[in-house]
Amino acid sequence: MTVVNASPLIDAHAHFLHAGCGRSDWRDVNAARFRAGDTMGITCHVASVLGSYGFTSPTYFPSPADATSGNDAMLEICAKEGARVRMLVTVNPNHTDHALDEIDRCVAAGAIGVKLLASRRADDPLLDPICELAAAKQLPILHHIWQHRTREWPNQEISDGADLAKLARRHPTVWFILAHIGGGGDYQHTFPAVKDVPNILPDISGSGVDRGMLDDAIKALTSQRLLFGTDLTMETGLAKLRALDATGLCSPDDLEDIRWRNAVRIFGDKAFAR
Amino acid sequence: MIDPSVFIGSYPFRQVPHPEPAILARVMEREGIAHAWVGHLPSAFADNPAAGNTELYGALEPHREILSPAPTIRPDRPDWKTELDGAARAGAAAIRAFPPQWRMAAGDRALADLAIACGERELPVVLTVRFEDLRQRKAADTFGDLTGAAIRALARAGSDVRLVVCAAGRDLIEEVHWGLTPLEQSRVLWDISWIWGPPDDHLAKLFRSMGSTRFVFGSQWPLRLVQSPKANLELLPDDLATAPLGDPAAMFD
Numbered sequence: 001m002t003v004v005n006a007s008p009l010i011d012a013h014a015h016f017l018h019a020g021c022g023r024s025d026w027r028d029v030n031a032a033r034f035r036a037g038d039t040m041g042i043t044c045h046v047a048s049v050l051g052s053y054g055f056t057s058p059t060y061f062p063s064p065a066d067a068t069s070g071n072d073a074m075l076e077i078c079a080k081e082g083a084r085v086r087m088l089v090t091v092n093p094n095h096t097d098h099a100l101d102e103i104d105r106c107v108a109a110g111a112i113g114v115k116l117l118a119s120r121r122a123d124d125p126l127l128d129p130i131c132e133l134a135a136a137k138q139l140p141i142l143h144h145i146w147q148h149r150t151r152e153w154p155n156q157e158i159s160d161g162a163d164l165a166k167l168a169r170r171h172p173t174v175w176f177i178l179a180h181i182g183g184g185g186d187y188q189h190t191f192p193a194v195k196d197v198p199n200i201l202p203d204i205s206g207s208g209v210d211r212g213m214l215d216d217a218i219k220a221l222t223s224q225r226l227l228f229g230t231d232l233t234m235e236t237g238l239a240k241l242r243a244l245d246a247t248g249l250c251s252p253d254d255l256e257d258i259r260w261r262n263a264v265r266i267f268g269d270k271a272f273a274r
Numbered sequence: 275m276i277d278p279s280v281f282i283g284s285y286p287f288r289q290v291p292h293p294e295p296a297i298l299a300r301v302m303e304r305e306g307i308a309h310a311w312v313g314h315l316p317s318a319f320a321d322n323p324a325a326g327n328t329e330l331y332g333a334l335e336p337h338r339e340i341l342s343p344a345p346t347i348r349p350d351r352p353d354w355k356t357e358l359d360g361a362a363r364a365g366a367a368a369i370r371a372f373p374p375q376w377r378m379a380a381g382d383r384a385l386a387d388l389a390i391a392c393g394e395r396e397l398p399v400v401l402t403v404r405f406e407d408l409r410q411r412k413a414a415d416t417f418g419d420l421t422g423a424a425i426r427a428l429a430r431a432g433s434d435v436r437l438v439v440c441a442a443g444r445d446l447i448e449e450v451h452w453g454l455t456p457l458e459q460s461r462v463l464w465d466i467s468w469i470w471g472p473p474d475d476h477l478a479k480l481f482r483s484m485g486s487t488r489f490v491f492g493s494q495w496p497l498r499l500v501q502s503p504k505a506n507l508e509l510l511p512d513d514l515a516t517a518p519l520g521d522p523a524a525m526f527d
Contacts, residue, residue, distance in 0.1 A: 028475075029473045029474060029475075030473070032472040032473040032474070032475050032511075033472065033473035035472065035511065036471070036472035036473065036509045039508065039509055040509070146409070147410070150413075184407055184409030184410060185409055185410050186410055186412075187410075207407070207470065208407055208410070209498045209499040209501075209502045210288075210406075210497065210498060210499075211290060211291055211495070211496055211497065211498060211499055212289065212290065212291045215291065232470070232473075232474065233470050233471060234471060234472045234473060234509060235470070235471030235472065235502060235505040235506040235509050236471075236499075236502055236505070238501075238505035238508070238509065239499045239501035239502035239504070239505040240499070240501075242501045242505070243499045243501050246304075246501075
């Protein structure tokens with residue numbers, strides 16, 4: 001049964017598991033993403049694998065070896081699934097040479113963007129070589145974000161919208177996807193922090209489904225700056241899709257922008273060609 | 275379908291759009307929700323919730339066919355039994371209690387007395403594990419989440435006690451459920467407002483391990499999108515697509 005099927009729907013923030021993540025149910029989780037995606041009408045999962053997800057190195061600080069094995073797993077999924085999956089290559093900017101080589105390798109194999117975790121704060125100069133390569137190859141960068149960084153949290157070098165805005169201003173030709181406005185923290189801090197940085201597009205994923213969050217995002221940024229996404233909770237993605245319609249702030253055209261057109265605009269037409 | 279987890283009124287730590295009963299009634303009609311047990315959000319943080327309860331009764335009066343009050347009773351108030359009797363006379367569907375906001379720890383005797391007194395009046399006690407994600411709480415919000423120990427203590431407090439626990443996640447639900455006897459388990463229903471769906475499928479796993487009738491619909495409106503629990507049910511695997519939910523109105527049947 002498909003519950004939403006009017007037009008293309010691109011999930012700009014998805015993840016898959018793999019055998020090296022230490023979970024015996026990894027195949028079930030991947031299958032569940034496809035099952036729910038089919039029900040929701042997701043036409044393409046733009047996805048990444050986050051190293052070993054903490055099994056052999058921390059999720060947000062993947063070792064080079066884990067980044068590579070995770071990317072290999074992601075390439076296998078892409079090869080198997082065809083047009084319904086596209087890949088973001090995951091890298092750790094603390095290992096610059098490896099990160100740049102990994103981007104080259106995976107883009108040659110079909111990756112359409114870069115995934116940065118919380119291995120280094122977003123405004124750190126170590127991210128510049130990665131952004132320069134992304135600019136040269138026209139690769140959007142999905143950056144993990146904590147909505148308003150008020151203190152340090154364990155196991156990640158957290159960045160917020162203001163941090164990402166500094167990076168995006170240094171690299172105005174790169175599209176940055178600000179991860180999961182519903183993924184924790186104060187999203188009301190994020191919107192004004194990135195409002196004047198037009199190469200940042202937040203995705204609406206995350207388990208948070210606060211009433212008012214989408215309204216605030218649209219009012220601050222417009223529907224042309226938002227991307228549909230699910231991350232770890234697909235039911236909240238479906239809920240937000242429906243809630244967008246109920247805000248009264250989106251025209252049918254605006255909804256299409258959030259569903260898929262904005263993603264095509266930043267990744268390029270060819271990224272989603274069969 | 276009954277939603278026992280909704281509120282009206284403002285939230286002290288964040289602007290919540292239109293938390294009024296008329297808007298709630300409109301949302302319920304749009305979403306196909308037949309009835310709601312409605313709490314008064316500011317009363318969760320009040321030293322004396324009596325005035326909030328009076329406001330709640332009045333605000334719901336034009337909508338009583340679909341909105342039943344779930345007033346707040348603080349058992350550390352000297353007149354709490356009088357307030358409880360008043361709630362029963364006012365047609366309360368349930369009583370709300372907020373132990374973390376009242377700094378009442380697991381095993382607090384006053385809370386147990388409240389749960390027992392509610393049971394004697396065939397009123398379920400509605401508990402709220404959290405209002406917001408831990409990661410977004412403001413510095414002024416120093417209340418922790420409701421603990422599993424506190425829920426277990428209340429479930430064990432007496433044979434007539436009935437609990438509806440809202441806004442719990444999978445870990446807390448399993449911790450409490452499997453820490454109770456089958457009889458004690460039968461006294462507790464869980465709303466699905468904060469349980470993750472696919473791809474990790476926490477809701478499906480809980481339905482399979484505990485039985486779907488231990489769960490009830492719940493949205494946490496006006497704090498959260500009412501579309502979320504509906505989406506969660508729609509995204510269940512096919513074999514659970516028609517799994518029945520529990521009925522919070524039938525807890526004393």
